[in-house]
Amino acid sequence: MAVKRGRGVAAVNYPTGMNLGGDPTQALVHATPTGHFVLSMSSVDVGQGMKSILAQIAAETLGVPTDHVWVDTADTDTGPHCTGTFASRGTHRAGNAVIAAAREARQVLLEVAADKLEVSADDLVTDGQGMIHIKGAPAKAISIAEAAGAAQFEYGRTVAGRGIFLVDRSFPDPVTGKMKPATCYTHACTIAEVEVDTDTGEVTVLDLKNVFEIGRALNPAMVKQQLVGGNHMGVAHALYETTEPYYPDRAHGGRDFNEYVLPGPGDVVPAEFVVLERPASDGPFGGKGPGEMCANPQIPAIANAIFDAIGVRIDEMPMTPERVLRAILAAEGA
């Protein structure tokens, strides 16, 4: 039995948003009488935390804690249009729409507060904890709850806002392919270390070092959840998963989680994650979409590490033990 070690690197980028644009998302925000806020949308939370990040973006813009914002989504009778949750567009497109809506609502609060405090709205700031105060004079303050109540009961004004974000559709030039396929891009570099058993073809990933540049970690805990999950998916793609193990032969497709081979809890790879932030000029607080990109660089990094270990190239995915062993045998026979 021979176990050989190797190391490989890969670097990638990833486009944020629907290819070629034309994908609007809208948001509506309104204050309750107690100065809490409801965000009405039709954006879908696919389990990644969409609702929570939109609440956080709204809270930052309004100047209140995140738990003062509720997200009401996704109902096509009550929520304005959203193109959908795909193409790493959710945080970017919906987040920008939420900022626009929250700014409009915030302006009403500031105007009411300005009248109450007898200053100009331009001289007011929020403290992020639910208070509006005069710039440089935190004692001269009114709570957002009080301003929201006053807006309604004294001034007859709605504390509400509308937002939309649209990237104009781009049509590729038929000859040159000139097009604007995306807005901002995320970046990544992964270095993989593997062990290959040359008798069985089995690959064990010993370590993955991942660096992801995602614009801005709007919520580091949810970023971590995305990156850790994506990393595991990348390993699964590299070494295990396919619905057609002998593609293009259509036979032997897995029908359930017994037959469709995935890495289990015992196969979770030791991994390190570093996040870099180069804020996107067009992103909500600089944020891009890290959701898709984070499952990609592991695959070629592992492929390159396998070559580094055994001197044999595997140019087909997934790099199953059978495929690796056959490549080793073919190379030996040559």
Added chain:
Amino acid sequence: MMRIEKSYFADERDDDLHEIGQPRQRADVLGHVTGITSFYADRNHEGMLHLKMVRSPHHHARIRSIDISAAAAHPGVRRVLLAADVPHNIYTILSFIGILPEDEPVLAFDKVRWMGEPVAAVLADSPRAAAEAVALVQVDYDPLPAIFDVEEAMQPGAPLVNEYHGQNWYAYDSGDARKVRLGDVAKGFAEADVVLEQRYQSSPIEQAPSETSGCVVVPDQNGRFTCYTGTQAMFFSLTNAAIILDVPESKLHFVGGTVGGGFGGKTDTVCEPIAILASMVTGQAISFQFNRHEEMQMSSPRAAERIYLKHGVMKDGRIVACEVRCYVDSGAYSRLSPYGTNKAAAHFPGPYTIPNVAIDAYCVYTNRTPSSAMRGFGCTIGDFALEVQMDKLARLIGMDPLEFRFINAYRDGDMKAHHQPTEGAALIECMQEAAKIAHWPVDPRFMAMSSRKGS
């Protein structure tokens, strides 16, 4: 195990924020981990019927006849739907943004083009009765030759998969492929010290969400129907359902937004239209939920791709030319693959500045489950091919693979193959940090580089 390294681009970041950048706990997480969160399949309604599909056992076959009499007479069966019951049976999901032709039946009628294609929908009082009746639908098939290989499918004389296209590939306005052209590749290859052409291949991959695809439809007041759905895109699915059912969108009300994993697999709108139709014709609530076998083999996977990469490189490490031929296996129908193929064309040649580039990306039809969106759509497989190729090129000229990437990495202002200037680049910084944490030796001149030119 995760660290935010703030030393890079510190001057571009506003750190005077209160909520953004804080690890606030997700509002829905307690519900998720305690099992309180409710999903579409948790709904139950009085008299709710269960929909199950009769599916093709053949990869490609003509349908001679369909006999539903035994199934319709089975205890508990309320109705069996066929193609003729679907108002606008032939559709394609991006028709509303002008990506045509309509090429896919909701229910097959003249022929089936992939193993698992729906032919009839059985509506019954229980999942069991529906499953039993599915086995009683008699479909007389005349099997046809099937094609499974993308390049063989493009050869003259190959069996025609999809008559609505007339050939086994999608016709772009640019021709048989989406084309991207920058500079002069022939000149680039002539100048190159080394040229390497290689072939890469992937296999289809399932999104494998915990919650399988589906919906529950309930007849509402005023002739409207409410569809509780696991779709990733509410209005996208609503619009497609309205097209297929030939009703005004105002007749439909979609409710969702809490989904047990999508990964791209819940953008196809294959469950909602037929379930709403079933509710319309029976007046009952309808549940249509994929079982795991359907989710694994009959929901759209990530397309397999075959990619030929040819690079021309100078001995000093500069890539001077890149030619790409990419074949995306769309399966029997378009779904989102013409879009994904376009995205692939825009993604090549990766985050590198190359003066001469020619890309041809083909969306090819074969007799397999239609592929569609998945996390990394149009990019994941290209990245695999490109980054393995980068490793080979570096070794070919005796250069460190990471240093080779620094030489070619795109920087702000560089022109991309699709004629857009690079903005906000950060590949160099990712590689610098990776080299540091992995103790990968890199020449100091690369560690001193910046994605920002002039700095």
